[in-house]
Amino acid sequence: MSTNLYKTKPGDKRIIALMSNIGCGGAEIHSILLFNGLCEKGFTVKVLVLDTERIDLADRLDARIEKVFIKRKKYFDLSAFSRVKKQIESFCPDVFIMVDSYPILYGRVLRFLGFKAKSIIILHNTEPTNFKRELQNRLIYAPSANKFDKIVFVSENQEKYWVKRYGIDQNKASVILNGIVLENYECYLNKHDKQSCRQRLGIPADRIVIVMNASLWAHKNHDHMIEAIYRLKNEGYNLFLLIVGDGPRRKALEDLVAKKGLDDDVMFTGFVADVMPYLMSADFSALTSSETLSLAALESMALGKPLILSNSGGSPEIVDSGGNGILYKHGDIDGLINAIKKIIGYIDYLPMGDKCREKALKCFGFDRMLNQYINLINSQTAQIQ
Known part of the structure; x- marks a missing residue:
């Protein structure tokens, strides 16, 4: 992948986020609040959405945020991955954010291909809803998550669960409680x-x-x-x-x-x-x-x-x-x-x-939550100044 991915532009922090969908769910609403808040604070934000069936809340993103619908057709879609890779290469992000488990799969392949921008995962789920998800957590998502720079959990109990059950590296884990306006x-x-x-x-x-x-x-x-x-x-x-x-x-x-x-x-x-x-x-x-x-x-x-x-x-x-x-x-x-x-x-x-x-x-105030994410992003980008 192009080396221009790894440059940090002084005074212009660029964040690209990868989401499974932008439908009516707590993780999606949280992400919209967060990305809008970052945009308001002067960050340049771009959002990539893998699925196009659940995009009900897309219009709630700030108009200054560019959103791209990738149109994934299967679990790991090579053509969708190619589109994600192209979007990232052209955007030149300082920080790459993956929202919840599924985008970790795409992020892991990007990292394997040499993508080295600071990468943060925000996990919203705790207990798996079925045996298939349990296997995915154990065999794919948790081992892959440990390859990235930071893993954000939205509750203390969630962090303890993932560390104990799936072996998440506690040194990479942070807890930032959800917040609302x-x-x-x-x-x-x-x-x-x-x-x-x-x-x-x-x-x-x-x-x-x-x-x-x-x-x-x-x-x-x-x-x-x-x-x-x-x-x-x-x-x-x-x-x-x-x-x-x-x-x-x-x-x-x-x-x-x-x-x-x-x-x-x-x-x-x-x-x-x-x-x-x-x-x-x-x-x-x-x-x-x-x-x-x-x-x-x-x-x-x-x-x-x-x-x-x-x-x-x-x-x-x-x-x-x-x-x-x-x-x-x-x-x-x-x-x-x-x-x-x-x-x-x-x-x-x-x-x-x-x-x-x-x-x-x-x-559970939004300002507290937003400031913690900004501090986390700044701490990561400071390491590559």
């Missing part, structure tokens, strides 16, 4: 309340509303929550489930809701550009998947909504069980039901909600 949520809180949002969205005013803000994929376990709502309804609880998001499982989940006789108790919103009115209309928020450090959970926290999360991934770093929410054993529907009963048992949700907002303000 808290000012946006504070502004919304000052202008809206729960009942006005319910009225606007057609959500019953007299129900206990649980919101799930998660794409409709199998590993998100929406069916666990639907089963919990079904059982609790039979016990006399007046619950309403608000499912925010879209995905390949929607039809199956709608059929399950109909089969359980819950058509009047569950609302599917589909994809929505602005989730805040839906989060604001809820009494509390729940996620039933194993999350590394969920942006959806942080959004609910910022709006003062208590959380129910499974005690896996980075969730224990978000929820102080009994303080700002409830943790339950991952995959345990009975545990989920008990968590819902427990949180309903609090006569007033406000103290829990206030603790959520306090923790969000203290730990």
